Amino acid sequence: MINAVALVKEYGKVRALDGLSLDVEPGTVFGLLGPNGAGKSTTVKVLTTLSIATSGTAHVANLDVTKFPEKVRQVIGCVPQKTSVDPAATGRENLHLQGALYGLRRAALKSRTDHLLTRFGLTDAADRPSRTYSGGMQRKLDVAMGLIHHPRVLFLDEPTTGLDPESRAEMRTELTRLAAEDQITVLLTTHYLEEADKLASRLAIVDRGKVVATGTPDDLKNELHGDAITIDLADTAAIAQAHPLLARIATEVTQSGRSLRARVSDGATAVPAVLAALDSAGIAVSSVAVARPSLDDVYLRYAGRSFADAEGVAA
Structure with a gap:
């Protein structure tokens, strides 16, 4: 049509x-x-x-x-x-x-x-x-x-x-x-x-x-296996140090403000490992969230940036 x-x-x-x-x-x-x-x-x-x-x-x-x-x-x-x-x-x-x-x-x-x-x-x-x-x-x-x-x-x-x-x-x-x-x-x-x-x-x-x-929408989300984890750091200055640590455990690591986002095969098992790695490096974490794939994750996969970051650039 x-x-x-x-x-x-x-x-x-x-x-x-x-x-x-x-x-x-x-x-x-x-x-x-x-x-x-x-x-x-x-x-x-x-x-x-x-x-x-x-x-x-x-x-x-x-x-x-x-x-x-x-x-x-x-x-x-x-x-x-x-x-x-x-x-x-x-x-x-x-x-x-x-x-x-x-x-x-x-x-x-x-x-x-x-x-x-x-x-x-x-x-x-x-x-x-x-x-x-x-x-x-x-x-x-x-x-x-x-x-x-x-x-x-x-x-x-x-x-x-x-x-x-x-x-x-x-x-x-x-x-x-x-x-x-x-x-x-x-x-x-x-x-x-x-x-x-x-x-x-x-x-x-x-x-x-x-x-x-x-x-x-379902097909696009199902293309992404595993879970998305979002880690909010207490200090933005620690992003540069935390990024490579997270990349050893997860894939598709991206930054937005003082948050790091990544994909893991299983959020329940990955989160303790991520927190332990950051703690051993002296990096303080404010919060951690685990979620199933969303359209925001799809956008991140194909556009190379989060939807929120894209909105900020467009504005």
Whole structure:
């Protein structure tokens, strides 16, 4: 349903996309996971015809996005990061305006509007100005507007950013329903590891404008055997001394602030050995944590840095 091959997008000397490729099957929720600045939003802009790639090809619903942009826009819905809701208009008026732009006639537009208001729990607030809506309600209205014309593909750019936990959970439930019940292909961008893990049936991890790994969340995590251990040192100055000691016992040792992170085959047996080695060297430890593989570990494996560090660089 969505195919991109070797996309490059340059803004002057800045290369936002650096040969990005992806393939999205119909009726799935596909996640683009990466830190801010990784190229996720630029990818969405190219796929939704809002920007033209410097090189490479992209097709949505078998339509070339460069050759047939008008046709592409008819079969997609797009919900950008920043709300497109008119705050002075009511929820119903926002939906009517969006539907009219796509050529929906009166009876069909009324029926579709009523259906979406009910589906997103907005019926009671339908005739209130949308500026009175909570952040979660406005985001629901945004998604409803993106669905008004029965699109085959829905693009969601950071759909839950700024929402409270309850609204975020409700949005995740509704997006899962879209793919399962409506057979709409959903491509969403996110920098929330938990959201990508729970919501996406498949995902692509994006770093510095490239896809560095792709697969189901479980498959990507299962590629990493053993456990991850994180050691917080009492003194940052001891990092240089502790790093080689840990490397003798573990693999993939990385540093973030005064923490060292590594992979071991069995955390329960490795931790005592690690603590003993650090203690014998006079290195004080504040805390130790052991965890099963996560998407953060996957990101670390393929991008060469932790997700938190990548967010800091991107910011």
